[in-house]
Amino acid sequence: MERGLLFNQIRQNGDRYLKLVETLISQPSVSATGEGLRDCARLVEGLLEDVGLRVTSYEVGGGGPIILGELNVEAHATLMFYNHYDVQPADPLDRWSSNPFQPTIKDGKIFGRGAADNKGNIAARIAAIDTLLSLLGELPVNIKFLVEGGEEIGSPGLERFVNEHSDILFADGCIWEYGHVSRRGPPVINLGVKGMLYVEVEATGVEYHSSLGGIVENPGWRLVEFLKMVHGVDGRVLVDGFYEDVEEVSDELLEMLDVVRLSDVTPEGISTGPGNVDEKKLLKRLLLEPACNICGLSAGYTGEGAKTSIPSRAVAKLDFRLVPKQDPDKIFQRIESLAAGAGVRIRKIHGYPAARTQPDSYLVHLVADTAREAYGSEPVVLPSGAASGPMYLFTDVLGMPCVSTGVGYAGSNVHGPNENIRIEDFYKGIAHIALIMRYFHSYLR
Amino acid sequence: MERGLLFNQIRQNGDRYLKLVETLISQPSVSATGEGLRDCARLVEGLLEDVGLRVTSYEVGGGGPIILGELNVEAHATLMFYNHYDVQPADPLDRWSSNPFQPTIKDGKIFGRGAADNKGNIAARIAAIDTLLSLLGELPVNIKFLVEGGEEIGSPGLERFVNEHSDILFADGCIWEYGHVSRRGPPVINLGVKGMLYVEVEATGVEYHSSLGGIVENPGWRLVEFLKMVHGVDGRVLVDGFYEDVEEVSDELLEMLDVVRLSDVTPEGISTGPGNVDEKKLLKRLLLEPACNICGLSAGYTGEGAKTSIPSRAVAKLDFRLVPKQDPDKIFQRIESLAAGAGVRIRKIHGYPAARTQPDSYLVHLVADTAREAYGSEPVVLPSGAASGPMYLFTDVLGMPCVSTGVGYAGSNVHGPNENIRIEDFYKGIAHIALIMRYFHSYLR
Incomplete structure (x- = not known):
């Protein structure tokens, strides 16, 4: 035409x-x-x-x-x-x-x-x-x-x-x-x-005066402990089996990244990532690797100044960005086991595969x-x-x-x-x- | 009389x-x-x-x-x-x-x-x-x-x-x-x-769509990393020098605990602590040892359901309960150094010694x-x-x-x-x- x-x-x-x-x-x-x-x-x-x-x-x-x-x-x-x-x-x-x-x-x-x-x-x-x-x-x-x-x-x-x-x-x-x-x-x-698994993690306890903090469980610390079991400093997801079904990225797909610039796929202001890695590695991470994000956190008092209380509830909202072959339901079960062991509850908000x-x-x-x-x-x-x-x-x-x-x-x-x-x-x-x-x-x- | x-x-x-x-x-x-x-x-x-x-x-x-x-x-x-x-x-x-x-x-x-x-x-x-x-x-x-x-x-x-x-x-x-x-x-x-040091910890960034989470810094994760550097699973404070000025509890003070019951000093419902330790150990921890509490946490979306965004700000409110000889100003400086290294900001809300x-x-x-x-x-x-x-x-x-x-x-x-x-x-x-x-x-x- x-x-x-x-x-x-x-x-x-x-x-x-x-x-x-x-x-x-x-x-x-x-x-x-x-x-x-x-x-x-x-x-x-x-x-x-x-x-x-x-x-x-x-x-x-x-x-x-x-x-x-x-x-x-x-x-x-x-x-x-x-x-x-x-x-x-x-x-x-x-x-x-x-x-x-x-x-x-x-x-x-x-x-x-x-x-x-x-x-x-x-x-x-x-x-x-x-x-x-x-x-x-x-x-x-x-x-x-x-x-x-x-x-x-x-x-x-x-x-x-x-x-x-x-x-x-x-x-x-x-x-x-x-x-x-x-x-x-x-x-x-x-x-x-990418696929998605969106979960809400909740640690609960009793709201006590925080002078008791030395001896009563603090849901805030329990949540932090759990989050650290989920996500490593290098951005790797630490949940057992998370990468189990992830296939190595083929040379064909990797070669496709040769003609891509980071600026093609990101808003202004983004140049390097957590590891200060090169552009192609960042592109691979962004487009072809899974990730886990904290989208929200809440616990106890969040207003101005100070309140000295052990929160009765601490909540995190996490999204897991999945790649092909990763099964959100299977991964949810793994996270659920981890959560049970860590004394926190987890709820699936939604999810689908890549x-x-x-x-x-x-x-x-x-x-x-x-x-x-x-x-x-x-x-x-x-x-x-x-x-x-x-x-x-x-x-x-x-x-x-x-x-x-x-x-x-x-x-x-x-x-x-x-x-x-x-x-x-x-x-x-x-x-x-x-x-x-x-x-x-x-x-x- | x-x-x-x-x-x-x-x-x-x-x-x-x-x-x-x-x-x-x-x-x-x-x-x-x-x-x-x-x-x-x-x-x-x-x-x-x-x-x-x-x-x-x-x-x-x-x-x-x-x-x-x-x-x-x-x-x-x-x-x-x-x-x-x-x-x-x-x-x-x-x-x-x-x-x-x-x-x-x-x-x-x-x-x-x-x-x-x-x-x-x-x-x-x-x-x-x-x-x-x-x-x-x-x-x-x-x-x-x-x-x-x-x-x-x-x-x-x-x-x-x-x-x-x-x-x-x-x-x-x-x-x-x-x-x-x-x-x-x-x-x-x-x-x-006890003495007190109340601080607010803040990690900031840019609110991006969380699809970018693999390559942009998430203030939520940065805050979690910092919190883990502050507080160990056993309840010990990990800040360098935190216990430096803490004196060993004298036998005289310890003996005073012999006639105390946990129920004398706690509300109903409290029996054991994180380590399932015995009553006297709990009393010692509660009355004579320092502690660190999460009093509040906030970041990003905390409403119903899901929002997929990297939070632009993640905040924690912490109280440190101090024992005699611990100097809240000196400890604040130690935490400030740790915070600077971890890429988070810290602000003192108030504090005084025990x-x-x-x-x-x-x-x-x-x-x-x-x-x-x-x-x-x-x-x-x-x-x-x-x-x-x-x-x-x-x-x-x-x-x-x-x-x-x-x-x-x-x-x-x-x-x-x-x-x-x-x-x-x-x-x-x-x-x-x-x-x-x-x-x-x-x-x-």
């Missing part, structure tokens, strides 16, 4: 496509609080129907309904898009320069909660269908859209939904929800996500080749992103390759204040998705 | 003396918030004047004014009382059965914030003066009252006040603020308090002998209590022996909800103080 023609078509309809982003941002859809979720689901349904998809909505509990949109053109190939219409809470509101739910265009960017994550991508994919329909009269590939409403709270209900509806979810490949243009220019394409598509998949070639065409530069292809998501349901349960690409950029400030995308990236993203749909059948064998 | 006569006099005026406690409880005086402090100071001044003391009030900053009351009968001996009129905050209010600032009598007890700590004791000491004046016509000893208004927030200003006014603070001995009747019956007399009066002091014999008479049972004499307080200003700066005795009991729930004293203990406490004043001159050599 002629590149000039494609971009011309997109720019001619640019304002209409931008309007899609604005409409979606204007409708709050905060899964953490439930605000506007159902209204946003209906809005997405309408937008999908407007470009010809047949839409069904499924209540799955715990988030907004899952929307399944289908456009069957009786092609031999079917492409799935995975997206989510829910967003993170917008607070702290005082750090936004504009109302997060009132889309604002400034300096060639569109600001608002969900601009990058994930409403801009929903809009770009809908716009790409519209563009192709205008240029070709009909789509050259069958389309399925799965748009969920609980991604930001761990995708509750999605696993069950996928297991129960695998028959209607068949596709030859899936374009994952997000992607961004790196700080030095090229688009970044992810072939995978997922990764092989670099030699037809879909990777398709997405990379079309990115080269849409963006006019060589894409950076990552074996995996650092982030997590329920991609295994598509790769492992439904058995389709998944590749991630999208309209964000390094300054999108996803989950933060002043979330935004650049309008030029949005247009290129539409072109990229249009080209993926256009050439899908010729890459699929 | 005839015991029957003394108790008869106290019981005849019992309701009037109880009214003193009720009046003091009715006036809130929360030093943490400042609520009612000045009104309470004026109330105490009036009550001291009512029994003939000449009162001066000093603004020292940081708490309520320090009240100095004097009654000079030109005796050869002068007895000091140290008390405080400020109280802990009453919350959580929903755990009180009655209004904390509305004194309530039930089942022979009087309930209200400050009943035991320390308003009941102020009242008992004033009542004891009133009793002796009625029985003897005049006091046999000169009296000084120092009543401060900032004890519950670390006695800010008291050290400076004592240093600047040592000339007018002369006395031959001091009866310390509190004391209680043990669970098995006998009154407990403390010859000392204090202890020798068991062979005339004041100990006086307080023990009169306790025997007032309570009709053999008192338990402790070389030190487990708690802390600014006693060193009296023992070390002003150079007078200090002994602690008072009207609480094991169920007083000091600092907690439903704080109370038993009315019978209050009457016995009045008798005890009266006897101490009565025989002071004959013990002092």
Whole structure:
């Protein structure tokens, strides 16, 4: 397809496509609080129907309904898009320069909660269908859209939904929800996500005056002891068996890192890590190795000044970022044993395994080749992103390759204040998705 | 003095003396918030004047004014009382059965914030003066009252006040603020308090999405590493030089523990400690060894469910309970060095050294002998209590022996909800103080 023609078509309809982003941002859809979720689901349904998809909505509990949109053109190939219409809470509101739910265009960017994550991508994919329909009269590939409403709270209900509806979810490949243009220019394409095990650890006791601290158990110290049994100074996870199923990173994956810069995948301000290791080691650690984070700690008195009490409760929230083959349930059991021995309780908040598509998949070639065409530069292809998501349901349960690409950029400030995308990236993203749909059948064998 | 006569006099005026406690409880005086402090100071001044003391009030900053009351009968001996009129905050209010600032009598007890700590004791000491004046016509000893208004927030200003006014603070001995009747019956007399070093430890960083956790520093882990460098699994403090100035406990002090039971000095529910050691070892640990407590922990997200962020800040509040010869400033410097090496910041909230009066002091014999008479049972004499307080200003700066005795009991729930004293203990406490004043001159050599 002629590149000039494609971009011309997109720019001619640019304002209409931008309007899609604005409409979606204007409708709050905060899964953490439930605000506007159902209204946003209906809005997405309408937008999908407007470009010809047949839409069904499924209540799955715990988030907004899952929307399944289908456009069957009786092609031999079917492409799935995975997206989510829910967003993170917008607070702290005082750090936004504009109302997060009132889309604002400034300096060639569109600001608002969900601009990058994930409403801009929903809009770009809908716009790409519209563009192709205008240029070709009909789509050259069958389309399925799965748009969920609980991604930001761990995708509750999605696993069950996928297991129960695998028959209607068949596709030859899936374009994952997000992607961004790196700080030095090229688009970044992810072939995978890390897995996740999120746990809450709790040590309890009796709140005594801390003068008794010499002889009564302090849940705070018990928690610290446990945390030290989980995580070593070098960042290694010390839980017995944690690395047992981790496979050595193949030379093929390692070589992919040769063309990646740390600045392609991190926000500004990050240069070296705990061990002051070199860039490639950091990239390997970030993208291909598991990690464990303290996300929260609480115990006793935390106000100004002093209170002298043994806390009755000490809690830590930990996330474990997992790599392929690591089983979150098995690891949870190991941590549970360790916790029992250490006198602390542990509760699983959520978890799922990692997922990764092989670099030699037809879909990777398709997405990379079309990115080269849409963006006019060589894409950076990552074996995996650092982030997590329920991609295994598509790769492992439904058995389709998944590749991630999208309209964000390094300054999108996803989950933060002043979330935004650049309008030029949005247009290129539409072109990229249009080209993926256009050439899908010729890459699929 | 005839015991029957003394108790008869106290019981005849019992309701009037109880009214003193009720009046003091009715006036809130929360030093943490400042609520009612000045009104309470004026109330105490009036009550001291009512029994003939000449009162001066000093603004020292940081708490309520320090009240100095004097009654000079030109005796050869002068007895000091140290008390405080400020109280802990009453919350959580929903755990009180009655209004904390509305004194309530039930089942022979009087309930209200400050009943035991320390308003009941102020009242008992004033009542004891009133009793002796009625029985003897005049006091046999000169009296000084120092009543401060900032004890519950670390006695800010008291050290400076004592240093600047040592000339007018002369006395031959001091009866310390509190004391209680043990669970098995006998009154407990403390010859000392532990020292205190209260610090806040802070690790800071940047709040990143926790997918970056493999390569960016997590202040939570840095804090945990530091805490492990401070405190060992066996409860020992690992800070270099922490025990350097701690002297071996003398046989004389150890022998004092032979007649003490754990239940004399602890609330219900405490039987064994971290090492499952025997009772005497626990008593030694509790009363004569230093300790370190986590009083508070906070970092990142602590609400329901999950948030996947590296916290930008992780904070711990620690108290170190010190024994004689340990210098809080020197120890703070050691911890500061350790903190600098570990990449965390440390701030001193407050601190003071321990204090202890020798068991062979005339004041100990006086307080023990009169306790025997007032309570009709053999008192338990402790070389030190487990708690802390600014006693060193009296023992070390002003150079007078200090002994602690008072009207609480094991169920007083000091600092907690439903704080109370038993009315019978209050009457016995009045008798005890009266006897101490009565025989002071004959013990002092």
